[in-house]
Amino acid sequence: MAVVTGNPIISPSLLTNRVTQFGLRSEVSGAKVVPGRAIGSGGKGKGKVRVVVKAAVQIGGLEQLKKAKEGLGFDTVSEGELREKGFLGMRKTKLVCTIGPACCSLEDLEKLALGGMNVARLNMCHNTRDWHLDVIKKIKKLNEEKGFCVSIMIDTEGSQIQLLDHGAPSSVKVEKLEGYPPFTVQASYDGFSEGIEVGEVLVIDGGMASFEVIEKAGNDLCCRCTDSSLFLPRAKFSFWRDGKLVARNSELPTLSKKDWADIEFGVSEGVDFIALSFVNDADSVRQLKNYLYMRSSRSTRVLAKIESLESLQKLEEIIEACDGIMVARGDLGVEIPYEQIPTVQEEITRVCRELNKPVIVASQLLESMVEYPTPTRAEVADVSEAVRQYADALMLSGESAIGPYGQKALSVLQMASSRMELWSREENRQSILHQRPLGESLPDRIAEQICNCAVEMANNLGVDAIFVYTKHGQMATLLSRNRPYPPIFAFTSDKGTRMALNLQWGVIPVLVDLRDDEMEANITMTMELIKRKGMLKPGDVVMVVSDLASTHINYSAFQSIQVKTVV
Numbered sequence: 001m002a003v004v005t006g007n008p009i010i011s012p013s014l015l016t017n018r019v020t021q022f023g024l025r026s027e028v029s030g031a032k033v034v035p036g037r038a039i040g041s042g043g044k045g046k047g048k049v050r051v052v053v054k055a056a057v058q059i060g061g062l063e064q065l066k067k068a069k070e071g072l073g074f075d076t077v078s079e080g081e082l083r084e085k086g087f088l089g090m091r092k093t094k095l096v097c098t099i100g101p102a103c104c105s106l107e108d109l110e111k112l113a114l115g116g117m118n119v120a121r122l123n124m125c126h127n128t129r130d131w132h133l134d135v136i137k138k139i140k141k142l143n144e145e146k147g148f149c150v151s152i153m154i155d156t157e158g159s160q161i162q163l164l165d166h167g168a169p170s171s172v173k174v175e176k177l178e179g180y181p182p183f184t185v186q187a188s189y190d191g192f193s194e195g196i197e198v199g200e201v202l203v204i205d206g207g208m209a210s211f212e213v214i215e216k217a218g219n220d221l222c223c224r225c226t227d228s229s230l231f232l233p234r235a236k237f238s239f240w241r242d243g244k245l246v247a248r249n250s251e252l253p254t255l256s257k258k259d260w261a262d263i264e265f266g267v268s269e270g271v272d273f274i275a276l277s278f279v280n281d282a283d284s285v286r287q288l289k290n291y292l293y294m295r296s297s298r299s300t301r302v303l304a305k306i307e308s309l310e311s312l313q314k315l316e317e318i319i320e321a322c323d324g325i326m327v328a329r330g331d332l333g334v335e336i337p338y339e340q341i342p343t344v345q346e347e348i349t350r351v352c353r354e355l356n357k358p359v360i361v362a363s364q365l366l367e368s369m370v371e372y373p374t375p376t377r378a379e380v381a382d383v384s385e386a387v388r389q390y391a392d393a394l395m396l397s398g399e400s401a402i403g404p405y406g407q408k409a410l411s412v413l414q415m416a417s418s419r420m421e422l423w424s425r426e427e428n429r430q431s432i433l434h435q436r437p438l439g440e441s442l443p444d445r446i447a448e449q450i451c452n453c454a455v456e457m458a459n460n461l462g463v464d465a466i467f468v469y470t471k472h473g474q475m476a477t478l479l480s481r482n483r484p485y486p487p488i489f490a491f492t493s494d495k496g497t498r499m500a501l502n503l504q505w506g507v508i509p510v511l512v513d514l515r516d517d518e519m520e521a522n523i524t525m526t527m528e529l530i531k532r533k534g535m536l537k538p539g540d541v542v543m544v545v546s547d548l549a550s551t552h553i554n555y556s557a558f559q560s561i562q563v564k565t566v567v
């Protein structure tokens, strides 16, 4: 029986002007009160809001422990990391790997999972659906049979993709030479030159090579190379006039017919995330979310990829409409001058944190490792900068998909993230995290305040871990938003919530049978289970935050903070 004690903590910010009563409650049925306190607040209950200071309790509920499946849904990688590095040594930044020919075997996928891959990305621009299905099945097999917790993301091709294919198997050198026979390349759709005039500039892959349009015949353009360099297979391109980007063909829908077919495929295979390419406004995000809501029982999360000028102009509305953001620096660097990427990335990351949405920094993080076994210093600095900005996740593209050093690249992300996270903690950079109030309803504002206060308490008290008990993950994201020093163990009985929290900074999602009306018993049961696994030891201090209902306090929902010392 875990006898727990707590410390008296009252946070005035919890006292809202609608508090009708304030009192010390000691009776929690089925439990004996021991000195100690917790902060709680009434939820939606009887229309009243009460801030209740409730003593931490010696809790019954052990019968639930016997019933609880011994297999607490702790993934093997997090468990190993905790045993090896301790609570504070656990990595916070999540890692996404694009799966391609170089890593699609079962053993390669297992190595990436062991190396810390949290999310596997399937880019529907490439390969066949059968190929992607095979990868999905392998990842599910690894999760089920080996205890991993790798979420699956499909990334749509998008209808505005502008690809030039010269047909050669690898990159082609282009020169500013006169008098050579023209060299023809195919564009990925007929209307690629709509609105383009002679004299405009065609830029390949954000500046890899540039051409001047010297003649237009129907849809075809004849261009002269003005800046020689490399022309990659399936290169992306953009047009510029007087130094300004010529807007893309916005008549095309964000979601093409192929995209809808890929989405249908993803939903039927139960993927956890759908990353929407070339989002230009919130409408396409809402359209997809509505479709998913009607179509799928599981809550597949929609990520919006910021990779066009229009999306930057509508950034906040897009962030508010989606479940997360990917800073897709590859195409973004084609759409805006690439020297603007660092500040744009920082701003997107900042707004995402403020609006409590996870953000992935993607593309070219370790591009040289597509060919070389070690990164450049500049690339390590780029990774560290994204971590310093408190991005939730980092993503490998060609580095894992086609490069021979995918596992090495993943370990570089892992090491650079852990180092920068430690530095940020030592520099107390957490203090820079300005929190714009988000919640509108009182219960939401209480949940937000509780999480803000809980993180401040956790950091000030130096607790070892934060345990949060959550149904849909909201409290876990609100805690993560504050970027706490200790890890956040998010206990949930909802599989979709668990897989979605894999993208949330500092959150270790744990699947466990929770009972809606037995908050205290849930706490006992999980702490006992983790203690039995040897991952909690006497003297460890755990902060417990919950938004589960509790009938003891005859509220439909009870949000509380408790600080418990394991004995």
Ligand SMILES: Nc1ncnc2c1ncn2[C@@H]1O[C@H](COP(=O)(O)OP(=O)(O)O)[C@@H](O)[C@H]1O
Pocket (backbone or CB within 6 Å): 098, 099, 100, 101, 122, 123, 125, 126, 127, 330, 397, 398, 401, 402
């Ligand atoms: N599923 C796949 N099958 C084959 N090749 C892939 C796959 N995913 C990615 N690749 C390769 O890896 C490269 C980098 O991946 P990514 O950045 O996701 O694609 P893109 O280049 O279209 O932006 C792609 O250009 C492609 O050559």
Ligand SMILES: C=C(OP(=O)(O)O)C(=O)O
Pocket (backbone or CB within 6 Å): 123, 125, 155, 156, 277, 305, 307, 327, 328, 329, 330, 331, 332, 362, 363, 397
């Ligand atoms: C991640 C990106 O999208 P994709 O790889 O699908 O082009 C990007 O453009 O950076």
Ligand SMILES: [K+]
Pocket (backbone or CB within 6 Å): 123, 124, 125, 155, 156, 157, 158, 277
């Ligand atoms: K894509």
Ligand SMILES: [Mg+2]
Pocket (backbone or CB within 6 Å): 277, 307, 328, 330, 331, 332
């Ligand atoms: Mg892109």
